[in-house]
Amino acid sequence: MDEAITTVNPEALVDADLGASKPVPEPKPTLAQVKAWRAANFTVRHSTVNACGHKLDLRQFPSNANCWPCWEAFFSVNPEGVASVHQLLLEGGTKAVIALHGAKFIRMFGRFLQQKLLKEYASPAVQAASGIEGSIMNVTEEKEASLGSISS
Numbered sequence: 001m002d003e004a005i006t007t008v009n010p011e012a013l014v015d016a017d018l019g020a021s022k023p024v025p026e027p028k029p030t031l032a033q034v035k036a037w038r039a040a041n042f043t044v045r046h047s048t049v050n051a052c053g054h055k056l057d058l059r060q061f062p063s064n065a066n067c068w069p070c071w072e073a074f075f076s077v078n079p080e081g082v083a084s085v086h087q088l089l090l091e092g093g094t095k096a097v098i099a100l101h102g103a104k105f106i107r108m109f110g111r112f113l114q115q116k117l118l119k120e121y122a123s124p125a126v127q128a129a130s131g132i133e134g135s136i137m138n139v140t141e142e143k144e145a146s147l148g149s150i151s152s
């Protein structure tokens, strides 16, 4: 303990005091540091939807509630969310989803599911397998057809 005190250079202490009396500059983080800090502390990022230019906060439903590109982007980056809503839809029906998320939500969700299904059915592999090429098809019929092929 005593040793530690005696090793302190008094001049160094004076210098330190003088230094402290100067206006201490506020530590200003660089933009890169701020960004790194944000990335470390917030898992959610605000993204811009390319199709419409709207900013999207991925933690909540699009603030532009009537903007389809926003919803499409929102659903696309939330596969777990889509899965859980889909599960709710299967278990409780549309009423349960509307009760929880509202009528607008389910319209957008339905559109997303439909588009996803159509996209999948429109893929060359599925078209070849089903013998349908390019045309807009009846999704229900297609579903039954593929179910039939699985069971046979």
Ligand SMILES: [Zn+2]
Residues within 6 Å of the ligand: 049, 052, 053, 054, 064, 067, 068, 069, 070, 071
């Ligand atoms: Zn938008």
